[in-house]
Amino acid sequence: MRNMQKKEVRKNPFKRAVMGFMGLAAAFCIVIAALVVFVDPFFHYHKPLSGFPYLIDNQLSQNPGMAAHMDYDSVILGSSMTVNFNTDWFKELMGLNTIKLSYSGAFPKDQSNIMKIIFNGNHQVKKVFLGVDVITYTGGVEETKYPIPEYLYDNNYFNDIQYVLNKDVLLNYILRPLADPDPTNLATVYASWWTEEYYSEQWVLHNYTSPEQVLEKTAADAYIPGVKANLDVNICPFIEDNPNTQFVVFFPPYSILYWNDVLKENHLEATMEEYRYIAERLNEYDNVEVYFFPDREDIILDLNHYADYSHYHPDYNRFMTECFTNGTGLVAKNGDEEGKTIDEYLSHMREIVDEFDFEELLARK
């Protein structure tokens, strides 16, 4: 029977060609998929191979795998406000083996997506450093900044085909690093591209446009329902479920131009209330520390510390890391004697905003 079939194949060149096509196509696909699984440039299946010059530059695609398969005992989460943290500082100052999993523009849902992976693994997470940008906490609880590649975030093996048979993965994350090795240093991964000369008042003002004055004032409690929903769904469950993990939550120091936006857009009260709500709400947990940096006059009043209206020089990432060690900027918990309360921080912030001469600064443009 088998011989007859073989004869038929030989007799019919088209049958042979079809079989040849199927065999070759299958073989090519298997080889490509096997290579991707073996090198695993997005760390979807296993730890990095030792010695392979991995290129890490894609937060959406590589963070989930790094969270699942790399070794660490603490993580940095947040937006582009966190990309310039050097994880070596965390080792040096706190003895922590930290991994940076920033998402530029991250919404709370993005944080939740990655925390799900962090806490589902076998990691003993000592600390989570979470940068909070208030403007992102008012949106929908299911919103992500960018569409995420679901196949790297779920446990469905079938949709992994988008990863294992993917030209970008093959060319840009396997063949290019092999041909032109420039392995990413995990300590500085995702660091912003601005070089020193961009951190200047001239550059910042040049690119800054003051918003139109909004006449209608946003009510003080306008943002609270959205923020509450985001904390309830995307942040607090992780704090509650992981009492042995310390959550270090911090509000980053945007430049004074950010506060010009707030004034022009006429939502100062609402913004203040939002800071208060988040700080008070999170400070209720024993395993949370809240740090408040927006009122650091030494940082925010000098635009030479910034590359745009919100992004500060890496020196201030270093500064914040030191604060996490020595407690500067810590928001006192209720009834706690030490440190300033959130009310004190906010009234200082308000003082700065009230007294600052925005006209004069913008006139320098």
Place this chain on the structure above:
Amino acid sequence: MLFNSYAFVFLFFPLFFIGFYGSKKFRKALLTKAFLILMSLWFYGFLNPANVPVLLLSMVVNYGIYLWMKKKKEKKLPLVTGLFLNLGSLFLFKYTDSAFVPLGISFFTFSQVAFLMEVYRGNIKTFDFWDYGVYITFFPKLAEGPIALPGEMEGQMEKVLKTPFDWEKFYRSLCLFVLGLAKKVLLADTLGGAVDYGYANLTALNSGDAIIVMLSYTLQIYFDFSGYTDMAMGIAGMLGFDLPLNFNSPYKAANILEFWKGWHITLTRFFTRYLYIPLGGNRKGEARTYINTLIVFFVSGIWHGAGINFIIWGMLHGILYVITRWRMKGKKASSGKIKHVISGFGTFLYVNIAWVFFRAPSVKDGISLLRKIAACRFGRINWDMAGYFNLDEFWYVIKVLHIDSWQYAHYILMVLILLVALCIVFFAKNAVTAAGKIKPSAVNTLIMAVLFVWCVITFSEVSSFIYFNF
């Protein structure tokens, strides 16, 4: 579901193929037909299940009208009712700001209209529900045609069930599918990147950029649409079916009449049979012939999309068509080679300009692109636009050859890809012809397998966003 997706290539089609030939073994036509219809509905509802009830309702209503027509001697009332319902729902979904437009509604509506017209004309005596179901839902042609006539589909299933598996037909169809896939995934989508960039950044373009945008779209729409129908014919062929030819190297045409003999052939045929001829065709004198032609192109413009720009596109074609027909009256097509080349080039240029209105987001944008060209302000080609042609797989070759430091290196691939695309549309055999002649040699098989896998790994990309704010 898209043909160019992992789900189709690795899940749907293999399952379909096994089920189809498996059900054939039972020699029960009904079983195979039911299987085909069910799977086609899955295909149709894969990306949005809401599509399915619309199609089912359309089928039930149209089959009901067919039964009504069969019962009555006077068939006009059911026909008019049927046309009104079909075209009315097409209008509602497509031309009012409907948030939901069922997949392929333009195509299946025309299939329904063709069905009712053929019944009305007495060309179809009996069409049982399963045959009708196969005719409407047959997944290879469901979403984007070709617009097959009921007579073309009728009886194919019986033939397929009777004939033994044909390896040659399968191989040729497989090659046609791969060629269509490559046209769509490798060529059309690459060109599409530059086109999208161009139309989104009209003000930044100089004359050279604008010419490239115009030309790229002309090539893109051909490779996209004809690639899709090549795939449809290839898939149908692998199952033993034949679909009508839809594209026959239209850009090789020496004049606009020839162009329309090669572009979206089944649509032209549809309009000829069901609009042009009922209007009187060419039987009512010369003037009426030209008016009827213009009406067809006007309706064709409307069918292609909501918006005045589609009407402009249709009328541009209609007017040249009428003029050409008038000038060629009683004459034979010019036989001189040089004349042929010149008139072919003119036609191609004219078709290019018409496509601008087809693609531009608005008439204003279309005119603005043409103005850019007319301004004759040339300069360095737009860097970002050229970047869309720099596919990694070729760019790395340029790097390996160390020519990437040459100041024009960034433009090499743009020029090469456009040249290759132009050579294909002007000189290469039509994919259907090529697949019909391909030899089952080892080299050809290897080329096809490489092309196929190259397309497959292009289905998905690693999305990267440029992060600036927060």
